[in-house]
Amino acid sequence: MTKCFYDKKKYAAYGLLKSFRRSLLKNDNFIKITDFGAGSRVFKSDKRKISAVAKNAGISERRAKLLYRLVNYLECKNVLELGTSLGIATSAMAGNKSAKLITLEGCPETANIAQQQFDKFALNNIELKIGKFEDTLEEVIGGEWREKKENRNQEAGDKKVESGEWREESGETTNSELQTTNQKLQTTNYELKKFDLVFFDGNHQKQPTLEYFHKLLPTAKNNSVFIFDDIHWSPEMEKAWEEIKNHPEVTVSIDTFYWGLIFFRKEQAKQHFNIRL
Structure with a gap:
């Protein structure tokens, strides 16, 4: 609580996170969104202004800072993200340069903007994979990740x-x-079969969320953390969250209202916490 959630320290990386987000908020170009998830409650068209997507779909600056602190405090080295979007949350996790991050995005045009941002801000510790999660997850969990194009x-x-x-x-x-x-x-390959942190932010529907959870469960270590975004998005997402936190392999869960965090530490008694951040 005091060393992570409510940490008031001014980290140098916060400047990067602010500039990254501000750059997107100033981008008035349009992109066509390919959505494989629950859709949007804000946008009625698949053609959307980048600045509007960053404002309405991207995480806030406050949450980005919290995400950075979580990666930093838990000393996460291998991170997986389901749902890159424009890369705001991705940049928050990759702001800790000791972390190696794989992020998956289904929409090609959104992913293209995110990659441009990663290049612009020299976030070289990010590997972006484009395609349906059902396909890209197989590749990631299979353990084959090419390091650089020149080595392939x-x-x-x-x-x-x-x-x-x-x-x-x-x-x-x-x-x-x-x-x-x-x-x-x-x-030329890295085996990425275990992750310190997995951030689920790609599909706000019960069944896909549970499927991704069960598929990635074998990649968790004793000190791993899974973070689920928008656990109160809908009644079915709340049902998914209830099922996840009650899973026998989950020991501690934290409901922050917008995020649900689960831990697997076998030495801890099973407990559930509600913390408003």
Whole structure:
């Protein structure tokens, strides 16, 4: 409560978060939204002004600061976000440069603006994946994440993989050479099967929320935290939240009204807290 939720310290990263959000609020260009979730209560058209999306759909500056503090206080290194939108929440989590963040977005045009923002503010610790969560989650949980585009063709060259063996134009390699080359190729991938923090903000419907929760449950560690946005969005989201916090693997849950946080620490007794922030 005192060291995170109500921490009054002025972090240097707050300036980045403010500038990131302000940049979007000044952008009056239009984009076409592809929505795979519950839709919007504000917008009636899929063609929307970027500044309006940032104002109405993006998290507030206050919540962005809280999200930054959570990542900082819990020392989260591997973070996953479902629902990038324009990247305001993403920037808050990635503001802690020691964190490596994967964010998933279904709308190509929204993702494009977010990526431009990440590049503009040098947030190089973010990997943005575009597509339906059902597809991108499979890739992420599977543990294969390419580091850089320039490394993806490392296997190209004189050596080729044929029937599980490495061959050169001059003949076959030795077993030691084969092992060394395979190890080099494996360095282009990161295994991201466990996450310190997962932020669910992509689909405010009961069934998809529960499906994503159960799908990502195996990626949680003892000290992991899952954060669900808009748990009181609708009666069905409240039902989803009740089911999630009562899951046997969940020990502690916190209802902040707009966010629901769950923890998995086995050494703690099962408790539920209501904290207004």
